[in-house]
Amino acid sequence: MGKQMVLSEAVHKRFGRLEVLQGIDLEVAPKEVMCLIGPSGSGKSTFLRCINHLEKIDAGRLWVDGELVGYRQQGDKLYELGDKEVCRKRSEIGMVFQRFNLFPHMSALENVIEAPVRVKGENEQVAVERGRAMLDRVGLADKIDAYPNQLSGGQQQRVAIARALAMQPKLMLFDEPTSALDPELVGDVLDVMRQLALDGMTMVVVTHEMGFAREVGDSLVFMDSGIIVEAGKPRDMLANPQHERTKLFLSKVL
């Protein structure tokens, strides 16, 4: 448990009667880019949300950077973490959503500096400085004062990435970051993510972009109905899937 960024052991999650995650075991090493694929409803989003405790897991154990998610262990007893502790841990994990979820009443720069200032209590000057640098990094230096509805989908998603990066997270979660984009805008977002991977960010990416998974991913995990069916090196798995379900899924998306 020492050296993994994410460690998941037999993680279960239920919504009422529906068992959405039925024992997920996986490890993500620091600087690793793990791509998560699988059919709709297989529990990919739910698993990502468990990692930063937007959902509570029902069974199993989940660690991020060596610390239990949502709980503190003393002896063999588990204590639920208070709101403050949960928030602090979330602030160390960046998350990017399919539908961007930018704050529409704030400009791009305000979106980016909101959390550093309010959550980390960073000096506003410092936050603005870094906010500009982050927006520059995602290629939007000229859109600092634009409101989200004045930006294209691809630009919004890049602001959302800058917003997450401004918190200087140790782990980034991407939930289908390009699925809501028009095809010609997908490339810009993927370029930013590719650069982020080169810079050594640890990333868990739910995606349908097999090209990205093949080129950028260090590992590929195929999920179906709440379990991991197959995992391995992206190139091997995409070229030569072992399981029937993986073959079927890949034949549909490739």
Add this chain to the structure above:
Amino acid sequence: MNVAASGAGAAKIPPEAIKAIPVRHPWRWVSAVVVLAVFASVVYQIATAPRLKWDVVGEWLFHQSILNGVRVTVELTIIAMVIGVVLGALLAVMRLSANPVVSTVSWVYIWFFRGTPVLVQLFFWYNLQLVLPHISVGIPFTPAVWQADTLPLISPFLASILGLGLNEAAYMAEIVRAGIISVEQGQTEAAQALGMTRAQVMRRIVLPQAMRVIIPPTGNETISMLKTSSLAYITTVQELFRSQELIAAFNYRIVELLIVASVWYLSMTSVLTFGQYYLERYFARGSARQLPPTPLQRFRHILFQGHAPPPFPPADPLPVYPPRRDDSGQGM
């Protein structure tokens, strides 16, 4: 094939500005004349009503006791609305609370105060001392921490404030709640993922966006409160309506004094309407691509262009992007 054909066709049309004779709208003129004629006749009859003494209206319009009444009406409106908004916001948050006791208490409050006429509530507070001569604060079944006689404590002014404010809170609660639930769930999620606490998410992300939905009906409530406050005259508080009534009671110029009161009510609601407009503009930031014109801009436009501007100007300085493709059913 098709493209080539239409391309060739397009080439034949000379690229000049179109100079066509505009379509005439004779019925627009007819209807305008009819409406103006009816309006003018009504105004003329009232203005020249033989027994209506306009000089009496002028005489009382700025009389000290009327001005005092105006002041009390404004005070009642402001204080009742402040109570309404603050208590309403609290009730709305309570109503959305995960704690069933808290949300039920809020529900019962709203049920009760919306379900009884505000006139009844005003009478109730005014007559509270009939059933409750002393008011005490403390833990039930233990000696009171604080106690006072009801009668001097609940003055006519306080009775009016309580009647109007507590009633308003029930309506504001529903308005605020509608505003809060109008904000997309994804906003809360994104804010939480950044590490913001519940209170921060509410204050910094949800409420500012809810404002866009909350402000217009709150403006209407304030305008409505200005007029509803006249019901407080039954508590003997000397607001505008009671002030004019006291004067009319001895000089019998009933209609003239009603006109005096109406002029004041109208001017005050007009000012509020104007203020509401700018408030709405402010909170529309980031939701409309371009803000609608201000009343002043509209007026200028009508003056110089001869017709009203469209509510949202078509000229868009910013690029318009096609609507987002969103093919995930529920994309959580």
